[in-house]
Amino acid sequence: MSRKLSTTLSARLIFRRWQSTDASNSLPLLKHTPEASVFRKNLPKRPGLAAYKQGMTTFFKSDGTRVPATVLFADRPQVTDVRTLEKHGYTAVQVGIGSKKVRNVTKPELGHFIKAGVPVKRDVVELRISPRAELPQVGADLSVSIFKVGSYVDVKAICKGKGFAGPMKRHGFSGSPASHGVSLTHRSHGSIGQSTTPGRVLPGKRMAGHMGGHNVTVTNLQVLQVLPEHDIVVVQGHVPGPKKGVVRIRDSIRPPKHPKEL
Known part of the structure; x- marks a missing residue:
């Protein structure tokens, strides 16, 4: 019998002996269920908001400091649905913003809004919250007043898509020399691997490819x-x-320990 197999069998025997002789042990077993993993995640205790990005501007603080700022417009946000841990396996609040003509939505979408008792919304997003948080009522109105001046928020959105980009634009490579015999490879990334060891291109190699168009979260933005x-x-x-x-x-x-004053 191999050493690895004997070690595995001995570990199983020890666990069975502990389980049979000390079944009343007060130490709880580790929970590896999907529901238990939700409680381990660091999620906000109240739902946030969905908004439209209006653009950037300049803001002057009380001491005269000029800082860049972004204007976010929450266009009549309302709760269109809720996700519960018992039914869906996670806790979230579905928020709809904007407006849309009834003729431009499908019948399933229209039925969803009628069931929630809200007007037809242009965009609907889900906002994850802690399973210990209190869920709002479906159809409730939300307001930007839940955020206070000076507090910190996290903003998540899909970044601009840049299409297929080369390694210099996508990863900031310097490129090949512009002279000394270099022919038609000025913006290429060069060698991508070895022929003998490991004999393949390793996963995650920085190369040309699709750039942008993915979710980006910017943390600790001050209101x-x-x-x-x-x-x-x-x-x-x-x-x-x-x-x-x-x-x-x-x-x-994870807000900063020492907030900055406005």
């Missing part, structure tokens, strides 16, 4: 201004995505 009457939130810094793009705003998961 500079909140205008509930206009459904506008102004945050410091840049936000991924193009203008009129949909972004998700939530409370910061």
Whole structure:
């Protein structure tokens, strides 16, 4: 019998002996269920908002410091559905923003909005929250007033798609020399692997390919201004995505220990 097999058998015998003789042990067994993994995730305790990116502007702080800022417009956000741990395996709030003509939606979408008791929305997104949080009622109105000036938020959106890009644009490679016999390979990445060891191209090799068009999360953006009457939130810094793009705003998961004053 091999050493590895004997070690495995001995470990199984020890576990069975412990399970039979000490069944009343107070130590709980480790939970590896999908439901248990949800509780281990660091999620916000309240739903955030979905908004449209309006563009960037300049904001002046109280001390006269000029900082870049992004304007986010939450166009009449409403709760269209909720996801529960018992039914769906995770907890989330579905939020709809904007407006759309009834003739431009499908029958399943129209039935979904009628069931929720809300007008037809242009965009619908899901916002994950902690399973210990209290879920809002379907059809409830949301407001930008949940965010306070000076607090920190995380913003998530799909960044601009750049299409198929070369290694210099995609990864910042310097390229080949422009002279000394270099022929038609000025912007190429050069060698990508070895012929003998390991004899293949390793996964994750930085090469030319599709650039952009993926989810990007920018953390710890400070809220500079909140205008509930206009459904506008102004945050410091840049936000991924193009203008009129949909972004998700939530409370910061890991806010800074020493917040900056406005």
